[in-house]
Amino acid sequence: MIWDSKKSVILSIICTRAVIVFAVAVAAILPWLVSSGFFADSAFRIQDAVVAKLMPIYYVACAPVLAALFHVNALLTAIRAGRVFVGANVRYLRVISWCCFVAAAVFLVGARGSLALIFIAAAAAFAGLLLRVVKNVIQAGVELKDEHDYTI
């Protein structure tokens, strides 16, 4: 099979949708997993108290994360359709970037001294910052494309 950019975009869309399904499924069955002792018995041996502390953070963070994932899906769908340097993609990237910052804030507030959560918050904030740069690049691309399209 010859790998090309179209197949790469399709793979990204599949991965994004799989992550959406996984995040929603985990949110749906998380209380049951905790009550059944899944985490305590798993290879990670996470204590129930720790899981109980993380559960509300997961649910609060789920909103911006799912919003970001749906926008990533929309962005990839537009790229697949050949619409790359368009205003809608700039908006998608802006929303995704802000979702990362909101998720970072949720993890930072919920961290309460937990170094792992502070690291996750820092990673989310860094991702948000990088996405802002990508958004600025796409925005400049949109302006260049407009200039080109309207040069007769």
Place this chain on the structure above:
Amino acid sequence: MAINVNIDIMMARRKISAGELSERIGITPANLSILKNNKARAIRFSTLEALCRELGCQPGDILSFEEE
């Protein structure tokens, strides 16, 4: 925009349709419409040259400057 494109005036004087002009100068009717409606950001010298040739006029007859 401060620069106005007055192709429609010249087209009316020369009694030439948009479809015919776009065909003669080698641009699409959609692009000619962008020019006519002052939506264009820039005009290539090659396009201006073709317009002047086909309309039998000078660049100043097609383009005008207006204080904003």
